[in-house]
Amino acid sequence: MTDAAQNPPRDALVHITDIHFWEIVRNPLQLLNKRFLGNLNVILRRRRAFDTSHAAAFADALAATGVRVLFAGGDFTSTATDGEFRQAAAFLENLAARGMQIIIIPGNHDVYTFESVRKRRFERHLGAFLPEAGYPCRITLPGGTPMVLAPTVCPNWLSSRGRIADADVDRVARLIAEAPPGPLIVGSHYPVLHATEGYASGPMRRLRNADALRRALVDAAAQRPILFLSGHVHRFSDQPDPEAPRLRHCTTPALFHRHRQGGIAGAFSEIHVGQEDFLVRPHTLRDDT
Numbered sequence: 001m002t003d004a005a006q007n008p009p010r011d012a013l014v015h016i017t018d019i020h021f022w023e024i025v026r027n028p029l030q031l032l033n034k035r036f037l038g039n040l041n042v043i044l045r046r047r048r049a050f051d052t053s054h055a056a057a058f059a060d061a062l063a064a065t066g067v068r069v070l071f072a073g074g075d076f077t078s079t080a081t082d083g084e085f086r087q088a089a090a091f092l093e094n095l096a097a098r099g100m101q102i103i104i105i106p107g108n109h110d111v112y113t114f115e116s117v118r119k120r121r122f123e124r125h126l127g128a129f130l131p132e133a134g135y136p137c138r139i140t141l142p143g144g145t146p147m148v149l150a151p152t153v154c155p156n157w158l159s160s161r162g163r164i165a166d167a168d169v170d171r172v173a174r175l176i177a178e179a180p181p182g183p184l185i186v187g188s189h190y191p192v193l194h195a196t197e198g199y200a201s202g203p204m205r206r207l208r209n210a211d212a213l214r215r216a217l218v219d220a221a222a223q224r225p226i227l228f229l230s231g232h233v234h235r236f237s238d239q240p241d242p243e244a245p246r247l248r249h250c251t252t253p254a255l256f257h258r259h260r261q262g263g264i265a266g267a268f269s270e271i272h273v274g275q276e277d278f279l280v281r282p283h284t285l286r287d288d289t
């Protein structure tokens with residue numbers, strides 16, 4: 001039995017990610033960029049695969065866990081429009097009104113076009129939930145667990161690639177090193193492993209400089225247990241790093257992602273932090289949620 005299962009957890013949080021609120025853009029002026037491709041994807045695929053009409057029911061299910069800290073790992077939107085961000089803000093406000101502490105980071109779809117970055121849409125719509133220090137930063141969960149938030153996204157002309165600068169890898173490493181001892185969580189949109197038993201990321205969907213970030217995490221895990229929580233791949237995965245058993249990589253599926261075989265309408269993870277390790281419990285949400 002794990003330590004987290006034996007002892008009362010010092011902290012608990014739910015991890016939701018890749019919410020992908022969507023709207024179909026009809027104004028041709030808004031389609032003169034990468035959004036043309038993203039909009040096509042919404043029309044052909046996302047509006048069926050991501051049934052966001054469950055949003056209120058899912059908020060009920062998240063609140064029903066009894067966990068009062070929620071980490072939302074990015075990709076709130078599909079093509080970073082004002083309308084999609086408004087849906088995301090309403091969803092997070094609903095959860096906050098139920099007493100949940102909300103922690104967020106952006107995903108690549110939240111900086112989908114250069115124009116959306118220039119207009120600071122993510123910051124304007126979700127500013128109430130952003131950490132004061134910006135990214136990267138370290139926050140402390142109510143039970144004392146340190147959590148470091150890593151910035152991994154950038155706009156691209158065509159690909160879905162992320163980026164973390166060397167300077168930010170150094171800052172993440174310093175934030176971890178300076179944290180009080182004990183288990184620590186790192187939150188990121190992109191995973192740093194390109195393939196696990198749960199997923200395989202193509203070269204156009206990976207994090208640039210992932211190896212540098214992973215190296216920093218492997219080094220830090222010599223001192224303490226680290227849970228690296230990410231999304232982006234829309235699959236559940238939970239495994240130790242091949243080089244560092246105390247570094248655990250966990251990805252959570254998209255919140256509203258409909259399973260092809262039907263029945264499953266979404267998923268999230270519930271995490272309990274023990275004195276020396278973590279308990280990760282995947283949840284699936286059924287159509288009748």
Ligand SMILES: [Fe+2]
Nearest residue numbers: 018075232234
């Ligand atoms: Fe996503």
Ligand SMILES: [Fe+2]
Nearest residue numbers: 075107108232
């Ligand atoms: Fe993503």
